[in-house]
Amino acid sequence: MQKRLHLLGSVFFACTAGLVIDGAMAQAWPGKPVRLVVPIAPGGSVDTIGRAMAQKFSEAWKQPVIVENRAGAGGTIGADVVAKATPDGYTFLINSTSQASSAGLYRKLPYDAVKDFAAVTQIITTYQMLVSNPKLPFTTVKELIARAKAQPGKLNMGSSGTGSSPHLVGELLRLETGIDVVHVPYKGDIGLQPALIGGEVDFAFVSPIAALQHIKSGRMRALAVTGRTRASIAPDVPTMIEAGVPDFEFIGWVGFFAPAGTPRDIQSRVSAETIRLLTTPDVLERVPGWGGVAAGTSPDEFTAQYRSDIAKFVRIVKEAHVPQVD
Numbered sequence: 001m002q003k004r005l006h007l008l009g010s011v012f013f014a015c016t017a018g019l020v021i022d023g024a025m026a027q028a029w030p031g032k033p034v035r036l037v038v039p040i041a042p043g044g045s046v047d048t049i050g051r052a053m054a055q056k057f058s059e060a061w062k063q064p065v066i067v068e069n070r071a072g073a074g075g076t077i078g079a080d081v082v083a084k085a086t087p088d089g090y091t092f093l094i095n096s097t098s099q100a101s102s103a104g105l106y107r108k109l110p111y112d113a114v115k116d117f118a119a120v121t122q123i124i125t126t127y128q129m130l131v132s133n134p135k136l137p138f139t140t141v142k143e144l145i146a147r148a149k150a151q152p153g154k155l156n157m158g159s160s161g162t163g164s165s166p167h168l169v170g171e172l173l174r175l176e177t178g179i180d181v182v183h184v185p186y187k188g189d190i191g192l193q194p195a196l197i198g199g200e201v202d203f204a205f206v207s208p209i210a211a212l213q214h215i216k217s218g219r220m221r222a223l224a225v226t227g228r229t230r231a232s233i234a235p236d237v238p239t240m241i242e243a244g245v246p247d248f249e250f251i252g253w254v255g256f257f258a259p260a261g262t263p264r265d266i267q268s269r270v271s272a273e274t275i276r277l278l279t280t281p282d283v284l285e286r287v288p289g290w291g292g293v294a295a296g297t298s299p300d301e302f303t304a305q306y307r308s309d310i311a312k313f314v315r316i317v318k319e320a321h322v323p324q325v326d
Contacts, residue, residue, distance in 0.1 A: 029266050033064040035091045039078025041071040049123060049254050049290050050094040056277050074163070074325070076102055076109060079257075083111035087261035092120070092270070097165055097252040100309035104317035105163045107324045113310055118258045119302040121271035123278070124292035126252035127227040128169050128205040129237065131214075134221040136202055141224050141243035144203060148179035157181045158201030160192050162323060166205040168313065169226055169250040171320035173205075176248055196220060205250075208233055209291045226250035233288060253295065255302055267299045 034057070038050045047069065054065040070078035075098050085091035093099075103113040111117075130141065138144045148155050157174075159167035162185045174181065184201050186192040189210050195201050197219045208231055214220040215234070224243040225231045228251075240248040256270060275296035277283050287294050297305070317324065 029089050029263075029269070030061050030063045032090065033066055034061070034089075035085075036065055036067050037078045037082050037091065037093045038067055038069045039071060039075035039093065039095055040069070042069050045291060046094060046096050046254055052283070052286060053094070053123065053274070053277065056283065057273065060273060060277075074098060074102060074105070076106065079117075080110045082257060082259055083116040085259045087118075087259040087263075089258070089262055089266035091259060093117070093257040094123075094254065095257060096254050097126075097309065099255075099257065100306055101163065101165070101168060101313040103310045104314040105322070105325055107326055114307060116260050117306075118260050118262050118267055118299065119306040120256040120258050120267045120299055121274045122253045122255040122295035122297045122302050122305065123274060124254050124287060124290055125227075125295045126254070126292035127208070127225050127231065128166060128250055128252070129208040129211050129225050129231070129234070130173075130203065130205055130223040130240070131196065131211050131220045132203040132223055133196060133199050133201075134218060135199060136221075139221065139223075141238075141240065141245060144223065145177050145179055145245075148177075148181055152180035153182060155179075155181045155203065156184050156201040158184050158186060158192050158196055158204035160188050160206075161185050163325070165250075165252055166192075168316050168322070169205045171316050171322060172250060173245070173248070175316065175319055176245060207291050209289070232293070252292075253305070254290070254292070255295075255297075255306075264299070271296075271298055271302075 036050055036054050038047045040046050051067050054067050057065045070081050075095060079093060079095065079099060082091055082093035102109060132144065138147050157170050159170055161167065167185065186195055189206065192204060196204055197214060208225065211220055212233060215222045222234060222237045224238050224240045226240055226249060228239060228249055230237065230239060258267060278294040278296045284294060
């Protein structure tokens with residue numbers, strides 16, 4: 001009995017000491033430059049957001065936050081760098097929803113998408129907009145679905161590439177409504193938008209920011225947005241649910257991740273600082289240009305969203321027979 005009490009006392013001391021060390025580490029953090037890995041090339045939206053937030057963090061923490069672009073393999077190279085980094089609070093990843101979709105799209109990843117990362121906080125929430133060529137006779141989502149069912153395999157659905165968010169949300173629409181349409185992938189929005197305007201494809205899901213100027217000029221028709229609420233930049237456009245597709249929601253995001261095992265106190269501090277920055281006027285005014293709305297979530301909230309999205313993407317890829325990447 002005495003021996004058991006001694007053992008329990010040792011375990012309690014070790015755990016308490018660990019908490020004290022963890023807390024002390026967080027109190028002293030950051031005591032040196034912080035690395036923020038961007039898994040895409042400079043110039044993209046994730047890179048733009050990362051650099052803006054890095055500058056603000058540097059000012060708040062009085063330490064440099066160094067942005068490191070590690071592009072390639074759909075973002076998995078940069079993600080792998082962070083997955084294998086020391087979990088000491090000095091390496092973070094900023095990534096989009098592709099962080100979750102990669103788990104379904106790649107046959108094998110060099111890391112475990114769930115176990116090797118701590119989801120720290122969302123920065124923004126994004127959504128897609130369903131648009132069509134204005135010369136086509138349908139003007140609502142219900143009419144698009146009815147036409148697709150009446151003429152199986154006749155309508156072309158464009159996307160900015162196989163496995164992209166616009167492609168996957170299109171596959172979700174096919175799964176949820178049972179329509180039979182032909183997927184036509186392009187190399188990014190640069191290829192998709194002219195094809196949609198020119199009538200090569202009939203409809204597509206696109207970024208609202210990218211589509212807005214074409215909608216205003218009459219070269220595209222907006223049918224719905226994929227969020228649960230209407231978009232502030234297009235308040236007259238209904239949600240997919242309002243347009244007649246029950247429970248249809250497709251939310252994207254950009255957020256911060258850390259290596260699994262990063263002290264929870266440090267994760268919470270990054271989350272809290274992100275939430276604070278997202279309420280400041282100079283950051284808030286940039287958010288619409290980033291293609292979303294300010295989010296800011298706790299680690300627990302973002303973890304739940306991240307894991308739910310991984311499961312959703314794995315299901316879409318499997319059930320829609322989306323080609324996986326080796």
